[in-house]
Amino acid sequence: MSDDEPAPVGGEVSDDESAPVGGEEENDPDWEMAPDSDAEFPADPERVAFLREIAEDVRRDSSESKQLSAILYRVSDLYDDEGNTSPEEIYLNVRHIMNIKSQGGIER
Template structure:
């Protein structure tokens, strides 16, 4: 896709701004209270709209940073959110 065809806020995969992704070496000590709070908020905002479901999913992913059994990193969360936003900018998956 040429630069003229691509929406202004969409970044091709080979040009992902890795410098903007948080440092995945950061430490996130286990914090069950933070996990519980983030997941409660995620449950509260989950609704019928795709936006509320997306924000809820992001909060669950962030809560995994503080869950000793969670398997994610700030970089993974950032890239996932960026991917979601690129898809929305393109008009969705059903386009």
């Protein structure tokens, strides 16, 4: 959306169904941290290996270390030819994890 376009109202959904438009998250300042991005992440096998090595090093028994390891692995996917993710997806995934953690975990 450009600055010239009026803000959507109601519970409308954008073309990207994961992006809130006019819903309850529209007033959430964190959403601005995950804007649409045209950034390119060229394949970089060395960076992939480096990030995944760090992910293995930090992974321990605690849930926090496992979460950090998973985040690093997802970031490495940005630079992997076969990876299929975006900065927005990573941000939303991390945000979801943090929301669940702040609520005391997933109730089964």
